[in-house]
Amino acid sequence: MKRLRFDGFFTIYHLLDYLDCPKKFYFRYLLKIPEKRISLSAITKKAIMNALNQSEKDISSILKQIKSQIEVMISSYREKNIDVIGELDLKSIEYMIEGYFSDPLLRYGKLIIKNEPFTFSIRPGKKRYWLKGKSGEVFLISKKDFIYLFPNFDINMLPNKDEIMIHRIVKTGVKKATSKIELAINEEISFNAYGLAFSDKKIVPDLHALYFLYDHIPYKDDRGIYLKDKNGNYIPCDIVKVPCKIGKKGEICKGKKSYCTKQKRGNVYYFTTRDIKRLKHIPREMMEICASIRKADYPRRAGILCFGYCGYKDICFKEAMGDFL
Numbered sequence: 001m002k003r004l005r006f007d008g009f010f011t012i013y014h015l016l017d018y019l020d021c022p023k024k025f026y027f028r029y030l031l032k033i034p035e036k037r038i039s040l041s042a043i044t045k046k047a048i049m050n051a052l053n054q055s056e057k058d059i060s061s062i063l064k065q066i067k068s069q070i071e072v073m074i075s076s077y078r079e080k081n082i083d084v085i086g087e088l089d090l091k092s093i094e095y096m097i098e099g100y101f102s103d104p105l106l107r108y109g110k111l112i113i114k115n116e117p118f119t120f121s122i123r124p125g126k127k128r129y130w131l132k133g134k135s136g137e138v139f140l141i142s143k144k145d146f147i148y149l150f151p152n153f154d155i156n157m158l159p160n161k162d163e164i165m166i167h168r169i170v171k172t173g174v175k176k177a178t179s180k181i182e183l184a185i186n187e188e189i190s191f192n193a194y195g196l197a198f199s200d201k202k203i204v205p206d207l208h209a210l211y212f213l214y215d216h217i218p219y220k221d222d223r224g225i226y227l228k229d230k231n232g233n234y235i236p237c238d239i240v241k242v243p244c245k246i247g248k249k250g251e252i253c254k255g256k257k258s259y260c261t262k263q264k265r266g267n268v269y270y271f272t273t274r275d276i277k278r279l280k281h282i283p284r285e286m287m288e289i290c291a292s293i294r295k296a297d298y299p300r301r302a303g304i305l306c307f308g309y310c311g312y313k314d315i316c317f318k319e320a321m322g323d324f325l
Contacts, residue, residue, distance in 0.1 A: 006030065012133040012191055019187060040086035043073045045172040048093065048213070052100065052170065053115050062097055063090075092217050096172065099216025099268070104149050109141035109166070118199035133195050136169040138205060150269070157273065159206050167196060167205035168269070175212045175270065183272035186210070193274035194282040204279070207271050215268045 006014070006029055018025040027033045047069035051062050067090065074084050115134050146164050147155060158164060169192060183189070189208045197204045229235055 015191075016188065036081075037083040037085055038077055040070075040074075040084055040088055043070055043077075043084065044088065044093065047073065048096065048172050049170070051097075057101070059094075059097055059101060063094060066093060066097075092214075095217045096213035100170075100213055103211075103268075105139055105141065105166070105168075108145040108149060109139035111137060111139055113138035113201070116201075118195040118201055120195055120199050133192055135196055135201065136167055136192060138196070138203070139166045139168070140164070141166060150271075153271065157207070157271075164207065165203070165205040166207045166209060167192065168209040168211045171210055171212045172214060173212070174214050175210070175267075178270060180272070183210070183270055186272070189272060190274065190279075190282055190285070194279050194286075197274075197276065197279050204274070204276050206273070208274055209272070210270045212268055212270075 008029075014025070014029065017028070044066075047066045050069060051066045054062075054065070056062055056065065070088065077084055113135050114137050117132060117134050119132050141149075141164050143158060143162055143164050146158070146166075147153070169188060189210070193205070193208055195201070
């Protein structure tokens with residue numbers, strides 16, 4: 001039986017495609033079978049990220065740019081006889097863009113790195129792969145301001161210094177990681193953290209975060225999601241410090257007989273850490289994954305390979321979790 005191998009310039013995006021769906025990776029990159037359809041959601045996400053990487057700050061101009069990019073990409077795919085499936089939700093895009101630019105980290109923090117690429121290499125066996133990635137966004141913010149912005153954050157995780165460095169990966173999809181374990185073993189965070197620490201950047205942020213733009217979208221239905229105080233009582237609109245919005249139209253809540261409702265799908269931010277001791281193990285993790293791809297070995301979850309070098313999953317979990325255990 002002929003063994004198929006990946007041929008070409010291997011990037012971190014290929015690796016993420018593999019982790020997302022090994023079968024799709026196999027058909028697209030090894031058998032080289034072109035896709036016959038693409039979701040409008042995927043096109044929209046690409047257009048949003050392209051727009052956020054520009055220097056433009058005006059929300060209306062950004063929305064026009066996103067819509068124009070989407071129309072161009074749709075035409076391009078259709079010319080290649082690739083069907084575009086799904087519906088365009090411009091209102092949701094508007095919520096995500098408005099949420100991004102109203103994020104307090106942009107106001108209180110100092111943006112020092114924005115989507116700058118880094119490159120590093122590993123050598124699984126006899127073959128060399130160059131993994132390209134993007135650093136996301138790196139902020140500097142005072143510890144005092146961080147505690148003010150994130151009052152529910154465990155301050156024991158913060159270093160003993162006045163200024164905190166935060167690396168965040170901006171995501172357009174629905175939140176995927178909420179538990180400490182899921183965040184501690186998240187491959188995308190690990191690869192980006194390794195790239196920042198051991199490429200020309202040579203920085204180790206204090207915190208890493210997944211930041212989900214989708215969580216800025218309000219619920220379409222306000223039933224059963226009223227805010228409650230510690231005693232389980234509904235919170236009237238007239239006693240909250242910041243005016244809240246209610247209902248499907250997102251109108252400002254007023255009066256004693258109206259109650260505030262939750263306006264976001266999630267927390268937007270999901271924080272974790274990657275210290276320098278942990279990062280020194282990342283090359284071995286990537287060697288196992290990339291070596292398996294080179295050998296055309298397609299397990300359902302590459303996480304098994306990440307832990308394979310020590311042979312005992314519980315030991316590796318302890319190493320990955322660090323202070324969480």
